[in-house]
Amino acid sequence: MPETIKWLGSEAPTEVRIEGYQEIKNVKDAPDVEYYVPGHRTCAGCGPALAYRLTALASGKNTIFAGPTGCMYVANTSYLCGPWAVPWIHTQITNGGAVISGIEASYKAMIRKKKYDGEFPNIICFAGDGGSADIGLQALSGCMYRGHDVLFICYDNESYANTGIQTSPMTPYGAHTTFTPPGPVVPEGKKTFPKDLLKMVAAGHPAVKYLATASIAYPVDLMNKVRKALAHKGPTFMHIHAPCPKGWAFESSKTLDIGKLAVDTGMWTLYEIVNGQVKVNYAPRRRKPVAEYVQAQGRFGHLTPEMTERLQAFVDSKLAELGLLVPIPAV
Amino acid sequence: MGKQVRVSGCKAVAEAVKAANVDVIASYPIRPYTGTMVELARMVAEGELDAEFVHAEGEHAQLSVVLGASAAGARVFTGSAGVGVTYAFEVYSPTSGEFHPVQCMIANRTLDPPGDFGSEHTEAMATRDQGWIMGWAASPQEAYDNTLIYYRLGEDPRVMLPQFPCQDGYFVSHISGPVELADPGQVKEFLPEFRPARALDPRRPVIMGPQCHADQGAAIELGRAEAMRNAREIIPQVYDEFARIFGRRYDPFLEEYKTDDAEVVFFGQGAHTVPARLAADRLRAQGLKVGVVQLRFMRPFPTDAVAERLARFKVVGIIENSNSFGSAFDAGPLTAEVHASLYYAENRPQILTFLAGLGGENIRLGAYGEMARAMHAAAQAGRVGDGAGHVGEGAGRVGGGKHVFWLGFEPLGDAGVEHVAASEDGDGGSDGEGGGW
Known part of the structure; x- marks a missing residue:
């Protein structure tokens, strides 16, 4: 097989080259025309809203967004208005992948049949973790499998947040949600470990040649990945870590700090898979213990040291797959 | 062309x-x-x-x-x-x-x-x-x-x-x-x-x-x-x-077949209206003035057309090919919509509903004869609202009389078919293949 997925061990990172990709060198070099503008009512410190803003900055004017039900539908479109300066369509929480498939098929047909004389647009589904990894998984898989020229983004705030913080398949072990309240019978709250969504998409969908994780705490990296994904012809997938002050119980001024801490502790990793080759984008030299991340958020407030150890062990095993299992320095 | x-x-x-x-x-x-x-x-x-x-x-x-x-x-x-x-x-x-x-x-x-x-x-x-x-x-x-x-x-x-x-x-x-x-x-x-x-x-x-x-x-x-x-x-x-x-002209709402002098009509939509036409031809040969009305649109439902045009008949027999369990008259949506459309009409026909073809079962030609005879009997007995129209064992039903029938499971004699059919051609016609042709 010419293109197998290799989970990075000791191999050197692959150079990413995608035709037509315009790299943003640094924050100052970022475009200054906004397509996700003020006028919504997301919470103070909202990670997903920042992810949206950065994505729209990178994708630019010739873009269509589809928004499955979730925070980025409810909080953005209340009162029949919305913050987008590009076309946006609501989809059900179930069917974001299918709706963008139809939009893409429409543009292919209309351009071929000379019913549309504009350029083929960037088509992006911006779905929450429920609309991607849970109830939206079937439509996501169908879309990625069929090879549509679209970008599917999962903005991951690790819960069903707009309904009042309920567990999703992306909620970490040990988190307190309103469906996983800790108590004498269930002391850890959330008992299961999350799905590995990027791996699922990468392993099972041969048409997908570009996938990336990103974090709102690394905005230039995020925007460049959006651009690479859009420059690539065919289905692409991004999984963006988007901390949620309300759901995770931290101060709304700390969103970026929590995002960075996730990467520093290995709770989140930044990497790409291009043509089956894994490239880790950021590897902290001195890894911080998961306990530090846990202690910074109210949702983990009930965890015992033993539970935190279980979480640490899970993180270690994931990092080992990526070749990132560097020692944690003694405190 | x-x-x-x-x-x-x-x-x-x-x-x-x-x-x-x-x-x-x-x-x-x-x-x-x-x-x-x-x-x-x-x-x-x-x-x-x-x-x-x-x-x-x-x-x-x-x-x-x-x-x-x-x-x-x-x-x-x-x-x-x-x-x-x-x-x-x-x-x-x-x-x-x-x-x-x-x-x-x-x-x-x-x-x-x-x-x-x-x-x-x-x-x-x-x-x-x-x-x-x-x-x-x-x-x-x-x-x-x-x-x-x-x-x-x-x-x-x-x-x-x-x-x-x-x-x-x-x-x-x-x-x-x-x-x-x-x-x-x-x-x-x-x-x-x-x-x-x-x-x-x-x-x-x-x-x-x-x-x-x-x-x-x-x-x-x-x-x-x-x-x-x-x-x-x-x-x-x-x-x-x-x-x-x-060059093909359809009636936009209700396609009518042999209704000019009809006293009773089959009312339905889709495929079952086709054998209903054949049945009407044969029943007419026996002297029963039967017509067929085919509904073209369920949505939008043509309320006015249904009210005006069904009012001329003595009995309308709905071929109800869908279930709505526990709905008005324990029948289906078509039954409820036809009744609702006729509520304000001055002349209301008597309405019978035949739950027929459910499960995809074929409605045999003989069954159309049975249904037509039931309609004919009801036409002779009277009209809805007279009290006289409610014959048979339907006590307790909404409307007072039994007018909804599961074809093949209930004797249509409840609508008065038995004595009429027997008097006309000596065929009870309510037990399957009958129908007299």
Whole structure:
């Protein structure tokens, strides 16, 4: 097989080259025309809203967004208005992948049949973790499998947040949600470990040649990945870590700090898979213990040291797959 | 004059979709509609039709794909049957609520249970309140014509609603009949290119389907209600145009057969109205003045036409091919809508309902004779509201008399058939094959 997925061990990172990709060198070099503008009512410190803003900055004017039900539908479109300066369509929480498939098929047909004389647009589904990894998984898989020229983004705030913080398949072990309240019978709250969504998409969908994780705490990296994904012809997938002050119980001024801490502790990793080759984008030299991340958020407030150890062990095993299992320095 | 062919209802629809130059098609297999998609896949593969053919991963995705494609400005087609129709249910209201005039054919099939391959209207009827145009074809030619007519109607700027052109599974979908295919020139004149006033176009940004609050919701609902009312007003004009261009004239709402002097009529939609016509011919030879009224649109329901035109008959016998458990009269939606439409009419016919063809069972020709005799007996006995019309063992039923019958399970003698039938031709006719011919 010419293109197998290799989970990075000791191999050197692959150079990413995608035709037509315009790299943003640094924050100052970022475009200054906004397509996700003020006028919504997301919470103070909202990670997903920042992810949206950065994505729209990178994708630019010739873009269509589809928004499955979730925070980025409810909080953005209340009162029949919305913050987008590009076309946006609501989809059900179930069917974001299918709706963008139809939009893409429409543009292919209309351009071929000379019913549309504009350029083929960037088509992006911006779905929450429920609309991607849970109830939206079937439509996501169908879309990625069929090879549509679209970008599917999962903005991951690790819960069903707009309904009042309920567990999703992306909620970490040990988190307190309103469906996983800790108590004498269930002391850890959330008992299961999350799905590995990027791996699922990468392993099972041969048409997908570009996938990336990103974090709102690394905005230039995020925007460049959006651009690479859009420059690539065919289905692409991004999984963006988007901390949620309300759901995770931290101060709304700390969103970026929590995002960075996730990467520093290995709770989140930044990497790409291009043509089956894994490239880790950021590897902290001195890894911080998961306990530090846990202690910074109210949702983990009930965890015992033993539970935190279980979480640490899970993180270690994931990092080992990526070749990132560097020692944690003694405190 | 277009080309004459002999094809099934499924193939007829595929021919019409090709004639309509559809841009995006979303497929998923389920009997008995699959034949349409098989034919469309062939047409696309062989270059007869230039369209994107998307293999959706289920019916929910089929409807979602065509919603997205329609929102982006394409003319779209999909289809389903049976449990596939109910699986996609979530997507129906957003499609009509955001005014995407997609077309989804339904070739009817029973739900589970019984889960067999037979035709029953229940699955389509379950969607009747979702803001979609809906009606039945009784033949492959009607199926062909309905596809073109529904696109024209649904894409009208005053309507912009999605459509369910239905055809009975097997009875229409799998039985060949003569179909006159349209000339490209005719289609071009009847069905202009789809140019929605707003689409997902980065050159002219729009927001579609934003959430609103309760006090904004009613206005949005009213918009959809008005679109459906507009459709009812426009339908006669569309049929006039169709007759002018294609030379086939249908009654836009109620197709009548031998009703001029009829005392009793069968009332139904789709395939079962075809043997009803044959039955009417034979029963007339025996002196029973029987006619047939075929309903063309379930949505919008032609309330005025039903009230005005059914008022001339003594008895209307509804062939109810769908169930609505626990509904008014313990029958189906057609029964409830016909009764409701006639409530304000000055002259109301007596209404009998025959739950017939459920589970896809064939309604035998003899059974039409039984039903006609039951109607005839009820006509002689009196009218609803007189008290005299309620014969038999129906005590306690809403309306006072028994007027809903499960064909094949209950003696129709409750409607007075026994003594009348016996006195006329000596045939009780209520136990199966009877009917006297």
